[in-house]
Amino acid sequence: MTTDTTTASLAVREAASGTARRRITRNDVMMYAAILVFGIVAPIIFPNYTYQIAVLWLMVLFAQTWDLVGGQMGYNSLGNIFFFGAGMYICTVTQIGLFTDVGAYTSSSDGGQFEFSTEQYYIGVAVGLVLAAIGASVLAVMLGWIVFGLRGPYFAIGTLGIALGAGELVGAWEWVGGGGGIPIPVYPGSGDGKAFFYYALCFGTAVATFAFLKWLYSTRFGLAINAIRDDEEKAEAMGIHTLRHKTVAWAISAFFLGIAGGLFGNMTGFIEPLEVAFPVITFGIFMVAMALLGGKGTMWGPVLGAVLFHIIKETTWTYFLGWQWVALGVIIILNIMFFQQGIVGWMQEKWPDLFGIEVDRSLVADTADDRARGRGV
Amino acid sequence: MVISNRFVLAAVAAVAAIAAPSIAFAAPCGTITLGSAISFTGKYSTNGIHAKNGYDIAVKRVNEMGGVKIGGKCYNLAVKYYDDESTPARTAQLLERLIKQDGIKYMLGPYSSATTKAAAPVIEKYKIPMVEAEGASRSLFNKGYKYLFCVISTSEQYLASSIALAAEIAKKMGKKPGDVKVAMAFENDPFSLDVRAGVIDDIKKHGLKIVIDDKLPRDLSDMSATLTKVRALKPDLLLISGHSKGAATAGRQIAEMKIDTPMIALTHCEAAKIVKKYGGAVNGFLCPTQWAETLSYKGKYFGTAAEYDKLFKATYDGYKNVPYQAAQASAAVLVWKEGFEAAGSLDTEKVRDALAATKMQTFYGNIKFSKAGNNIAKPMVLRQIQDGKFNVVAPAKWASHKVVYPRMAK
Known part of the structure; x- marks a missing residue:
C-alpha cells in the first residue's frame, strides 16, 4: 500500500497545534458518555445479544492494538494474532495447571474429568489473565528484538510467519493437547451468568485499552512512534531510541491482546491451535481490515471500523449465508481502492474542524499538489 | 460516534425483528425446531453437507409419517442451520445465537469432533440436550457431559x-x-x-x-x-x-x-x-x-439399511455410495423423535432423561447410550x-x- 494519502492527512494533522490531541471538548464528553452508557445498558436491553456484543468489544480492542503498531508507528504487522493465541494458551494452562496436571487433563485417550470448584475457577481466571498479559508482553519484547530489524513488507511477512509457525508448534505440543485442543474449565454459574461475567471483562478491557492508548498518544511516546512512522532515520538522528520505542509499543499491544485471548478462550469453551488460538486468516486479517476501514493512525478509526465490520459480518452471516466472505471481500477491496485513509481519515480531511484540527490552508494546498503529482506519476 | 451508536441499536433491533417471525406459521401440527451449526464452507464442508442431507431426509420422513406425537398433539420437525465454516471458533458463537436469539431448545450436532468439543460446553451451560452424529473423539465422553448424546462408535x-x-x-x-x-x-x-x-x-x-x-x-x-x-x-x-x-x-x-x-x-x-x-x-x-447399506439393520422409519440407501439416492443427486455421515445424521433425528415421544413433553429436562434411556433399533443399527453419552450398541x-x-x-x-x-x- 502506498503511503501518500496517509502522509497527506498527517501533514494536515501535524499542521494542527499539538494541543488538539489533548484537548477534550464537549463533543468528546458526550461521545464517551454515550459509549459507556451503551456498553453498560446493552446487556440489559439486549440480554440475548450479550455474547455478540462482547465479541464486538474484543474486535474494537483488536483494531486498536493493531493500530498502535500498524497505524501510529507504521509497522504493518500481520502476526499480532500471535499474542492473542499466546495469551489464550497461557491463561488456559494457568487455569488448569494451578489445580491439576495439565498433561493428564489434555490427554485425548484416557484423561478424565476434573471438577473445578467455584473458588478455583475464579482464582484460575484471575491469575490466568494476569499471566496472559505479562507473558504476551514478554514474548513481544523477545520477538521484537528479532523482527524489528525488518521493515515494510519484510516485517509484515516476518510477523505473519511467527503467527503461522506458532500455530504449528503448539499443534505439535502434546502437553497442551496438540491439535486436539483443550476444553476450558466450565463456568460454575448459570449460562447467562457466564455471558455477563465475560461481557463485563471484555467491555472493561476494551475501555481500558482505549483510555490507555488515548493517554499514550498524548505523551512524548506517542509523538516518538509517529516520528518513527514518518521517517525512522530522521527519528533516530533526533535521538529517539527507535528499537526501544518499537519494542515497547509492540509489548503494549501484546499486553491487551493477551488478555483478549484469555477472555475469548474462556468464552469459546474449547481451544485448539489452528482455528481458535492462532486464526491468522480470520481474526488476524480482520484486525488489519477493521483498522484500515475505520482509518489507521486515528483514535476513533479503529473503533468505528471494528463496529461497522462486526455488524456487517454478523448480519451477512445470518442472512446471506454462503455470501458472507464475498461481502467481506467486497468491503476490503472498496476500502483499499477508494478509501485508503479509511472512514475517519476521510472525514478528517473533509471536515477538519470537527476534529479540532486547525488547518494551515497554504500547507493543505501544497499537500494536495503533492498528492496530485504523486498520483500522476 | 453518537450516530454510530444509534446505528448499532437500529441494526440490532432490525436483526431481532427479522429473526422473530421465522418460526410461526399456521398448520394443523405445531413445529419443533431443532438447531444445528454445521460446516457448509471450509475444509469439512463435504461432510457437513452429507450430514445436512441426512438430517433433512429424516425430518421429511418423520413429518410424512405424522410428525412427533406428544400428549395427543402433533408436531412437525424443522431444523435451523448456521454455517460454522469448519472452525470451532465459530461454533460457540453460533450455538449461543441458536439458544439465546432463536430460542432453540433441542440441538443436533455439528460436523467433526473439534466443533463438537466446542459445542458441548455451551449446551452444558444452558442445559440444552444435543444429539450428535458426527463427533467421535473419546475426549468428548470423558468430561462428564450430561446433555451430549452420540449415535456413532468412538474414533479409536x-x-x-x-x-x-x-x-x-x-x-x-x-x-x-x-x-x-x-x-x-x-x-x-x-x-x-x-x-x-x-x-x-x-x-x-x-x-x-x-x-x-x-x-x-x-x-x-x-x-x-x-x-x-x-x-x-x-x-x-x-x-x-x-x-x-x-x-x-x-x-x-x-x-x-x-x-x-x-x-x-x-x-x-x-x-x-x-x-x-x-x-x-x-x-x-x-x-x-460406521454403517453399510449391506448390513442387516432394520427400523420402523426407513425400513432396512438397503431401503434407506435407495431412498437417499433417489432424493439427492450425485451419490454413488451413501456416506455413513448422512445415515448417522438421519439416525440422530430419529433419536430426537423417539426421545420427545418417550418423554411425552417438550420440557428439556424430561426429554434429556428420555434420551438417556434410548434403546432403539434403526436402519442405522442399534442405539443405546452409555452413561457418558456415546452409543455402545453398534460396531464399526x-x-x-x-x-x-x-x-x-x-x-x-x-x-x-x-x-x-x-x-x-x-
Missing part, C-alpha cells in the same frame, strides 16, 4: 480392525509381527488424534513396527512428503485419517505417485467419493465405516473397495467377502 475403533487384519495376514504368511512395517499420516485434530491413539494401542498389542508417523498439513491438500517416504521405506500397511478432504488428497496422490503398498486403510472413503473420482487406482483400499465395520464396490471384510461376524491381499490397483 476406526482403524483398529485393520491392524488386527494386518497381523493376521502376516501370521498366515509366516512373517513375524515385528517385521510388519506400518506407515501412518494423520490430521492434527481431535478426531484423527484419537484414531491414532487407538491405532497405536493396537500396534503395541500386536507388536508391529511403526516406520512413519506423520501429520497431514492443516489444509489437508498435500501429502506427497509422506508418500515419498512411503516409496522409500516400503511399509506393509499405510494408515491415513484426515476426514473427506484428506481422503480425497490421499486417493489422488497415491494414484499419481503409484504407491504400491500392499495394504492401505483410509477413513472417509465413501464421503470423499474416491471410487467415483479415481476409479481403479483406489482398488483394494480398506475403509472403516471395515470394508474393502473391490472392483468399485464396498464389500464388508471385517469383523468376521459381518464379513460378506474375503479381504484381497495384496491390493491391486487397476
Whole structure:
C-alpha cells in the first residue's frame, strides 16, 4: 500500500497545534458518555445479544492494538494474532495447571474429568489473565528484538510467519493437547451468568485499552512512534531510541491482546491451535481490515471500523449465508481502492474542524499538489 | 460516534425483528425446531453437507409419517442451520445465537469432533440436550457431559480392525509381527488424534513396527512428503485419517505417485467419493465405516439399511455410495423423535432423561447410550473397495467377502 494519502492527512494533522490531541471538548464528553452508557445498558436491553456484543468489544480492542503498531508507528504487522493465541494458551494452562496436571487433563485417550470448584475457577481466571498479559508482553519484547530489524513488507511477512509457525508448534505440543485442543474449565454459574461475567471483562478491557492508548498518544511516546512512522532515520538522528520505542509499543499491544485471548478462550469453551488460538486468516486479517476501514493512525478509526465490520459480518452471516466472505471481500477491496485513509481519515480531511484540527490552508494546498503529482506519476 | 451508536441499536433491533417471525406459521401440527451449526464452507464442508442431507431426509420422513406425537398433539420437525465454516471458533458463537436469539431448545450436532468439543460446553451451560452424529473423539465422553448424546462408535475403533487384519495376514504368511512395517499420516485434530491413539494401542498389542508417523498439513491438500517416504521405506500397511478432504488428497496422490503398498486403510472413503473420482487406482483400499447399506439393520422409519440407501439416492443427486455421515445424521433425528415421544413433553429436562434411556433399533443399527453419552450398541465395520464396490471384510461376524491381499490397483 502506498503511503501518500496517509502522509497527506498527517501533514494536515501535524499542521494542527499539538494541543488538539489533548484537548477534550464537549463533543468528546458526550461521545464517551454515550459509549459507556451503551456498553453498560446493552446487556440489559439486549440480554440475548450479550455474547455478540462482547465479541464486538474484543474486535474494537483488536483494531486498536493493531493500530498502535500498524497505524501510529507504521509497522504493518500481520502476526499480532500471535499474542492473542499466546495469551489464550497461557491463561488456559494457568487455569488448569494451578489445580491439576495439565498433561493428564489434555490427554485425548484416557484423561478424565476434573471438577473445578467455584473458588478455583475464579482464582484460575484471575491469575490466568494476569499471566496472559505479562507473558504476551514478554514474548513481544523477545520477538521484537528479532523482527524489528525488518521493515515494510519484510516485517509484515516476518510477523505473519511467527503467527503461522506458532500455530504449528503448539499443534505439535502434546502437553497442551496438540491439535486436539483443550476444553476450558466450565463456568460454575448459570449460562447467562457466564455471558455477563465475560461481557463485563471484555467491555472493561476494551475501555481500558482505549483510555490507555488515548493517554499514550498524548505523551512524548506517542509523538516518538509517529516520528518513527514518518521517517525512522530522521527519528533516530533526533535521538529517539527507535528499537526501544518499537519494542515497547509492540509489548503494549501484546499486553491487551493477551488478555483478549484469555477472555475469548474462556468464552469459546474449547481451544485448539489452528482455528481458535492462532486464526491468522480470520481474526488476524480482520484486525488489519477493521483498522484500515475505520482509518489507521486515528483514535476513533479503529473503533468505528471494528463496529461497522462486526455488524456487517454478523448480519451477512445470518442472512446471506454462503455470501458472507464475498461481502467481506467486497468491503476490503472498496476500502483499499477508494478509501485508503479509511472512514475517519476521510472525514478528517473533509471536515477538519470537527476534529479540532486547525488547518494551515497554504500547507493543505501544497499537500494536495503533492498528492496530485504523486498520483500522476 | 453518537450516530454510530444509534446505528448499532437500529441494526440490532432490525436483526431481532427479522429473526422473530421465522418460526410461526399456521398448520394443523405445531413445529419443533431443532438447531444445528454445521460446516457448509471450509475444509469439512463435504461432510457437513452429507450430514445436512441426512438430517433433512429424516425430518421429511418423520413429518410424512405424522410428525412427533406428544400428549395427543402433533408436531412437525424443522431444523435451523448456521454455517460454522469448519472452525470451532465459530461454533460457540453460533450455538449461543441458536439458544439465546432463536430460542432453540433441542440441538443436533455439528460436523467433526473439534466443533463438537466446542459445542458441548455451551449446551452444558444452558442445559440444552444435543444429539450428535458426527463427533467421535473419546475426549468428548470423558468430561462428564450430561446433555451430549452420540449415535456413532468412538474414533479409536476406526482403524483398529485393520491392524488386527494386518497381523493376521502376516501370521498366515509366516512373517513375524515385528517385521510388519506400518506407515501412518494423520490430521492434527481431535478426531484423527484419537484414531491414532487407538491405532497405536493396537500396534503395541500386536507388536508391529511403526516406520512413519506423520501429520497431514492443516489444509489437508498435500501429502506427497509422506508418500515419498512411503516409496522409500516400503511399509506393509499405510494408515491415513484426515476426514473427506484428506481422503480425497490421499486417493489422488497415491494414484499419481503409484504407491504400491500392499495394504492401505483410509477413513472417509465413501464421503470423499474416491471410487467415483479415481476409479481403479483406489482398488483394494480398506475403509472403516460406521454403517453399510449391506448390513442387516432394520427400523420402523426407513425400513432396512438397503431401503434407506435407495431412498437417499433417489432424493439427492450425485451419490454413488451413501456416506455413513448422512445415515448417522438421519439416525440422530430419529433419536430426537423417539426421545420427545418417550418423554411425552417438550420440557428439556424430561426429554434429556428420555434420551438417556434410548434403546432403539434403526436402519442405522442399534442405539443405546452409555452413561457418558456415546452409543455402545453398534460396531464399526471395515470394508474393502473391490472392483468399485464396498464389500464388508471385517469383523468376521459381518464379513460378506474375503479381504484381497495384496491390493491391486487397476
